[in-house]
Amino acid sequence: MTLTLRINPIACTGHGACAEVAPELIEADEWGYPVMNPGPVPAGLEREARKAVATCPALALKLQRDGNLSATENLRRN
């Protein structure tokens, strides 16, 4: 089973805590908002990912089991 970090960009306030605790997965942009590494969380970094989720003060991060995410995205954004 693979896991993917998902951000709710509306809830995110650019606190930057996630990029601090999970620098291998998340980078802060020049305004402090997270840029996620694309794709699922690489093996061995699951703990870091969970830490990022737990640290977010805006509860904007989620760790999602991969399903048919792209199909959902297409429909939602259509």
Add this chain to the structure above:
Amino acid sequence: MARPATARSRRGGDSPRVLPPVPGVTEDLRAHYSRNGPARYRGPALLRAVREAGLTGRGGAAFPAHVKLAAVARANGRKVVVANGAEGEPASAKDAALLYHAPHLVLDGLQLAVEAVGATEAYLYTDIRHADMVDRALAQRTDDIPVQVVEAPPRFLSGQETALASRVSGGLALPTFSSSRISEHGVHGMPTLVQNVETLAHLALIARRGPGWFRQKGTPAEPGTTLVTINADGRRLVREVELGARLADVITDGAAVLIGGYHGTWLPMTTALTLTLDNQALSGHRAALGAGVLAVLPHSACGLIETARVARYLAAESAGQCGPCLNGLPRIAAAMAELAGPRPRRGTVQAVERWAGLVTGRGACHHPDGTSRLIRSALTVFGAELSRHADGRCSAATDRPVLPLPSAQALPLTDEDWL
């Protein structure tokens, strides 16, 4: 409201389908039935017919209509269908033209979709300026499921599906973030089918004449006709053309053409005139038909000035909910304004490119993505103009703006603007 101008296509598509044969007149219920007759495909048969017809959404994303229909048809319980006529694109007038000329075709399509998916509520979502003519059409009808007209605020993002669901549910017309689909949790949390008004008009015709008839026009991959709004020579014209029509038969001379609206792509006119109007052909040039907006840049205008005007508008139209869009779009707009002027600083083009890359894919909706697409295509297509500006020169022969934008007073000020 002012009646949107329409014209029949000059070549190839002499008989329009969704637009009635006589421009300038609203087709009443009697005229509608005498032109179109009763629906033959209904319920599950209509779902199959739409699939076989290969109808795609005409609101911009060209998503297969039958997939959305089937998803809501499968859902249980109370369900909703919304006809989307928000048309937030300032350069688009085709939904307004359709609602003015053939309201009953749209309302038939809405009712047929309601029946086919087993919905219990029906809405038509459109600008307040069109509400009266829709009400007049509704007064002539006796549908089992009454249609509620919901006002779409005149904002660029009003018609975005999640903004629409929020507004029809009684909230603000702002995009929302959810991991579930509108077809699962839409209006008031109910499974919701959202289709553009033109898509519903085509569906209403498929219900009468069948998928074989629908495929007699268009290309095998993209069947049927589509409405386009042509912005050229200071005029705006709505036409119905076959998908796959030659662009050279639709637009005339100019320096460049913007295809697909303000989230669309600039193409040099020399390139555009070799292409056909279908996503298969356009995708090779990173363009898409979108909601059918075509805007011609005349030789006497400057593509950088025009793009900078639109960039400023798009930055102001950001819902301001997502950090990258809120921070990135105003910076992109300011940098584009600099590039539109004489002797911009070195590195400004690179800054725009970097920000365009940085904001893409990071919003709850596609506003940053679409804005970036437009900006990047401008930097590519107007490369020669960038050099001219670096030398303090410019192609603009007049101050007259080309691309249509709402007046400055209409820019967002408060939350009430989103209601």
